[in-house]
Amino acid sequence: MLITLRSTFHAALDPIRYRVEVGDNIRRLRGARARYCLDYRQGSRTNVCGCGWPCRRTRAESPAGVAVTNIEECGPDGDRYGRGFVRITVEPEY
Numbered sequence: 001m002l003i004t005l006r007s008t009f010h011a012a013l014d015p016i017r018y019r020v021e022v023g024d025n026i027r028r029l030r031g032a033r034a035r036y037c038l039d040y041r042q043g044s045r046t047n048v049c050g051c052g053w054p055c056r057r058t059r060a061e062s063p064a065g066v067a068v069t070n071i072e073e074c075g076p077d078g079d080r081y082g083r084g085f086v087r088i089t090v091e092p093e094y
Helices: none
Strands: 003-006 016-019 023-028 058-060 066-074 085-092
Touching: 003 066, 003 085, 058 066
Parallel strands: none
Antiparallel strands: 003 016, 003 058, 023 085, 066 085
């Protein structure tokens, strides 16, 4: 199934679409880190925005009967302290 993630903080950012299955899904964040407004380094400044898109302040649009929860940045193996990937939990609504 296809879900869409949108930032609730920066309306100008394009939505991200991921093909997911029920359960935990780990997907690579596409494009430059700055596009996602995560904590990143720009010259001597760090945490330029830090709003956490697409992790915190995210709205998920999914097909009827499907709930999307626990959107958070992680490492390639789901390591919660890692970076560059996003974990999305998809559950059927009862």
